[in-house]
Amino acid sequence: MGDLGDDPTAEPELAEFRSEVRAFANRLPEILAGADGSIDRTRRFLAARYDAGLGALDYPEVDGGRGLDRQHVRAYQEEIAGSELGNAGAGFGIGIDMCLPTIRDHGSEELRQRFLQPGLRGDEIWCQLYSEPGAGSDLAGLTTRADRDGDEWVVNGQKVWTSGASVADLGILLARTDWDVPKHAGISMLVLPMDQPGVEVRPLHQMTGVAHFNEVFLDDARVPSNWIVGTEGDGWRMAVALLAHERSSIGRGGGRQPIPVDRLLELARSTGRTDDPLVRQDLARLHTGSQIVRWLNARPGIHPSISKLWRSRQGREAADVTARLAFPGGMAWLGDPMGATEPDRAVEPTSDHWAYGICDSRALSLGGGTDEVQRNTLGERVLGLSREPTTDRDIPFRLVPHNG
Numbered sequence: 001m002g003d004l005g006d007d008p009t010a011e012p013e014l015a016e017f018r019s020e021v022r023a024f025a026n027r028l029p030e031i032l033a034g035a036d037g038s039i040d041r042t043r044r045f046l047a048a049r050y051d052a053g054l055g056a057l058d059y060p061e062v063d064g065g066r067g068l069d070r071q072h073v074r075a076y077q078e079e080i081a082g083s084e085l086g087n088a089g090a091g092f093g094i095g096i097d098m099c100l101p102t103i104r105d106h107g108s109e110e111l112r113q114r115f116l117q118p119g120l121r122g123d124e125i126w127c128q129l130y131s132e133p134g135a136g137s138d139l140a141g142l143t144t145r146a147d148r149d150g151d152e153w154v155v156n157g158q159k160v161w162t163s164g165a166s167v168a169d170l171g172i173l174l175a176r177t178d179w180d181v182p183k184h185a186g187i188s189m190l191v192l193p194m195d196q197p198g199v200e201v202r203p204l205h206q207m208t209g210v211a212h213f214n215e216v217f218l219d220d221a222r223v224p225s226n227w228i229v230g231t232e233g234d235g236w237r238m239a240v241a242l243l244a245h246e247r248s249s250i251g252r253g254g255g256r257q258p259i260p261v262d263r264l265l266e267l268a269r270s271t272g273r274t275d276d277p278l279v280r281q282d283l284a285r286l287h288t289g290s291q292i293v294r295w296l297n298a299r300p301g302i303h304p305s306i307s308k309l310w311r312s313r314q315g316r317e318a319a320d321v322t323a324r325l326a327f328p329g330g331m332a333w334l335g336d337p338m339g340a341t342e343p344d345r346a347v348e349p350t351s352d353h354w355a356y357g358i359c360d361s362r363a364l365s366l367g368g369g370t371d372e373v374q375r376n377t378l379g380e381r382v383l384g385l386s387r388e389p390t391t392d393r394d395i396p397f398r399l400v401p402h403n404g
């Protein structure tokens with residue numbers, strides 16, 4: 001079991017905090033009773049958690065937080081893990097795990113006051129407007145532009161693969177604000193109100209049957225001039241800070257889930273395969289993988305790309321083992337695709353579930369940066385290998401050949 005706070009006499013304050021979290025977790029059935037769909041459930045959970053003083057554990061007190069350390073955050077996660085809504089929950093993770101910590105660390109006081117509390121309480125949903133048709137791994141090559149017009153920025157361009165944009169109130173947007181400097185230096189991070197005439201969201205359907213992400217067309221969309229995170233031209237640094245939150249949140253278990261090992265164990269039991277030595281070996285390897293992901297996250301200061309890479313590997317392996325165990329059910333779609341109307345993972349495993357999980361697992365290696373990009377990052381930043389050669393890094397972006 002956990003190495004923190006197991007001995008209440010050694011760490012009485014932490015033990016007291018754990019009971020506070022357990023008391024909140026015990027109230028959850030009452031808080032969630034009668035909720036209408038997963039968004040409403042998560043909203044109720046987040047509002048109650050914030051009001052109980054558990055929604056901003058590691059935020060400074062001046063920003064409405066508790067100023068607690070990593071041990072407390074981990075203790076919270078361990079205590080709440082058994083409850084269905086231990087993580088932020090469907091649709092809210094981008095705000096809570098990524099955008100809001102970036103605004104907390106780099107936003108002006110005005111932005112912190114405007115966005116932190118409503119986001120943490122689940123009153124506002126966020127999306128991440130980074131990727132473009134011509135800028136995914138090479139994110140700094142983005143061509144969506146923001147130009148100043150009096151008290152506003154005017155934004156034009158196109159984003160793609162934007163998870164949750166169809167339900168989002170706000171988007172954290174990377175846009176080019178200076179075309180005469182090298183590509184990384186001319187980007188700014190803005191907060192875009194999604195509900196306005198200049199923003200058109202078109203859902204993209206995936207092989208799972210769900211439209212999880214979207215294209216977002218920006219046509220003279222407007223942003224108040226002071227809704228900028230950091231300073232003008234400093235958007236790349238902000239982008240990297242947010243990506244670090246994204247990778248560590250994915251590594252910790254936020255967002256898309258690998259098919260859980262205990263479900264596979266149930267599947268092996270129900271199909272009478274637990275004595276098969278190859279199946280036993282597969283399950284043991286998957287169990288080891290999920291423990292490794294957990295232990296990696298317990299190590300302070302570990303580079304987030306390491307646990308993200310492990311998690312996407314775990315997801316792929318779990319999907320491959322599922323396909324072998326559930327065959328032919330792993331390929332069949334019976335009835336409505338799971339998640340088409342209710343993207344809630346807390347359903348009983350069915351053939352649909354396996355097929356959904358198998359198809360969905362491929363996304364783990366892409367969202368938040370591909371496996372190859374994580375390896376490049378680790379090579380350059382952790383191992384100190386030389387940078388990938390590029391020809392466009394030091395010249396004004398205007399001179400770089402690009403579409404649009």
Ligand SMILES: Cc1cc2nc3c(=O)[nH]c(=O)nc-3n(C[C@H](O)[C@H](O)[C@H](O)COP(=O)(O)OP(=O)(O)OC[C@H]3O[C@@H](n4cnc5c(N)ncnc54)[C@H](O)[C@@H]3O)c2cc1C
Pocket residue numbers: 127128129130131132133135136137138160161162163164213363366367368369370371372373376388
């Ligand atoms: C489920 C899901 C959710 C997503 N949600 C969002 C979102 O909410 N917001 C958002 O902005 N984006 C989102 N994305 C987009 C995601 O960040 C991009 O798909 C990802 O960064 C890769 O970019 P790309 O698709 O343009 O592929 P490309 O960059 O074109 O890459 C194609 C292939 O080339 C490889 N490659 C590229 N460059 C290198 C290199 N330098 N070295 C080695 N190999 C390389 C890649 O690894 C990949 O295999 C999401 C993606 C998925 C799958």
